[in-house]
Amino acid sequence: MTKVLLGLLSVIMTLSAGEIYATFTVAPEQKAMLAFDASGITDRVNYDVSDSVKKGQVLASLNNRDFRASLEMAKTALKFAKKDYERQLKVQNLIDAGKFDTYAFKYENAKNEVAYAQAKYNKTFLRAPFNGVIYEKDIEIGDTVSGMMLKTVFKVQSKSKRKLILGFDQKYHQSVKVGQVFKYGVDGDSKIYEGVISKIYPFANSSNRKIKAEVKAKDFVVGLFGEGYIQIPDAK
Structure with missing residues (x-):
């Protein structure tokens, strides 16, 4: 992840208990x-x-x-x-x-x-x-x-429709819900984007202890990497 992207992410994320870090890769909506x-x-x-x-x-x-x-x-x-x-x-x-x-x-x-x-x-x-x-x-x-x-x-x-395949720590499995906002940046892109979680996979990966989720997006090149934070409004 570039220093520019990390800097931009730090502007929108306060590292509070109401934000959960997640990485992602870009995938086509259909293939x-x-x-x-x-x-x-x-x-x-x-x-x-x-x-x-x-x-x-x-x-x-x-x-x-x-x-x-x-x-x-x-x-x-x-x-x-x-x-x-x-x-x-x-x-x-x-x-x-x-x-x-x-x-x-x-x-x-x-x-x-x-x-x-x-x-x-x-x-x-x-x-x-x-x-x-x-x-x-x-x-x-x-x-x-x-x-x-x-x-x-x-x-x-699919030509332009994309989905971000997120991975977040399994310890937050009770906190992350469909409909929550995900603020993120894509590697090599200076812009900060925002999407909504549309799907949460019903299992945790035993090898890396992460759970997957999806966020709909458009026009990104398939295979790109990025990171961001899931906004948890009710977290205390």
Whole structure:
């Protein structure tokens, strides 16, 4: 922690019983490690590191001509199964119930086959799970992907929404509450910030005897370190 930051913190903190010291690291509010759940050859990679993405956008795709052909075949089978079923439905009272059930079964099974083929086809596309930014990529056009050995090919995190992961001494577990104010500074930044505790983890780390808490923030670089004081208004 820089001398400048320590000096600024000392201005806003009196070291009274109503302030509890805590350190923190900056983490994204959301992050995800993405992998294909299918096998094939990568034929498109649409985004790179630092690119912003929106939920549902295709980040990369596999060569899927065989899956697409299977889907079209299933749709064709459904088309004719539906026609057969609708013809039999018109004369249902005139034919054997078992015969009618056969057509009904073929129709329902054809719908299931389409759903199955569609699901397999959809797996050839890797989509963004939320609005965010790509912070790591490990895939190129031509790479072989195996659904049996999942490999993370994209890492995505929220673009600006952050959370501070605080660590404070376990002896204050009864004093720290959700909603309390946290005044803090970030290493390398001369400004003093203020946030509110949004979550307290329900366990203490046995190795360092600290409890974690979270404070929502925005725009900080993920991985930065900082320190500050939790304000305890009712402390005596």
